[in-house]
Amino acid sequence: MKFFVDTADLNEIKDLAATGMVDGVTTNPSLAAKQGMNFKELIAEVCKVVSGPVSAEVTALDYETMMKEADVLRKIARNITIKVPLTQDGLKVCRALSSEGTMVNVTLCFTCGQAILAAKAGATFVSPFVGRLDDLGVNGMQLIEDIRMVYDNYDSFKTQILVASVRSPEHIINAGRIGADVVTAPPKVIRQLYHHPLTDSGLKTFAEDWAKTGQSIL
Numbered sequence: 001m002k003f004f005v006d007t008a009d010l011n012e013i014k015d016l017a018a019t020g021m022v023d024g025v026t027t028n029p030s031l032a033a034k035q036g037m038n039f040k041e042l043i044a045e046v047c048k049v050v051s052g053p054v055s056a057e058v059t060a061l062d063y064e065t066m067m068k069e070a071d072v073l074r075k076i077a078r079n080i081t082i083k084v085p086l087t088q089d090g091l092k093v094c095r096a097l098s099s100e101g102t103m104v105n106v107t108l109c110f111t112c113g114q115a116i117l118a119a120k121a122g123a124t125f126v127s128p129f130v131g132r133l134d135d136l137g138v139n140g141m142q143l144i145e146d147i148r149m150v151y152d153n154y155d156s157f158k159t160q161i162l163v164a165s166v167r168s169p170e171h172i173i174n175a176g177r178i179g180a181d182v183v184t185a186p187p188k189v190i191r192q193l194y195h196h197p198l199t200d201s202g203l204k205t206f207a208e209d210w211a212k213t214g215q216s217i218l
Helices: 010-017 029-033 039-049 063-073 088-099 112-120 130-135 140-152 169-178 187-192 197-213
Strands: 002-006 024-026 054-057 080-085 103-109 125-128 160-163 182-185
Touching (some): 024 182, 029 039, 054 103, 063 088, 088 112, 112 140, 160 169
Parallel strands (some): 002 024, 002 182
16 A cells, blocks of 8 residues: 655655655645745755655646646646545546647545546546544545445456545544555654554663663664
């Protein structure tokens, strides 16, 4: 399973990239707006840090303007993935860009039917938002199971399932159990995977026992 980091914060991206666990980055207009930088310059900097796919989202809603925006964004770097909404015009853009070899991330997916449309449009990634479904009392991970089952039925479907709106380590773990291709998570959630009280207590015991020996490795 690939790990994408869901942020536009360059410092966070650099810190996590240093671990070797970041396979890509996802951004959106809301995340980018928080950084106070020119959007295109920000995305260019992100692409210098991460060699994997970097999702840059169009802001228009109509086909013609989305295509113009996509043309600007995909010229920023070779690893740009154009992020489009799961609408009729968004899927038209997806089909057009995919046919030209551009990576496309179809976002704001909330049903298995929508995910089927994204796959048929040639999307590189489809982003089901599990956390937002959970907020409505709907089991978001069930959607991931359903999409995985359907996609596995058809060899022609090459679209990768990118689990988005991740709120907890449990979302990441369950995505792995189901067999999702990618999880994108905020830096805070990725770091939570490191922590366990038994790890902390074990390290404390080791340090105390080592101190009693009066030795030093250096």
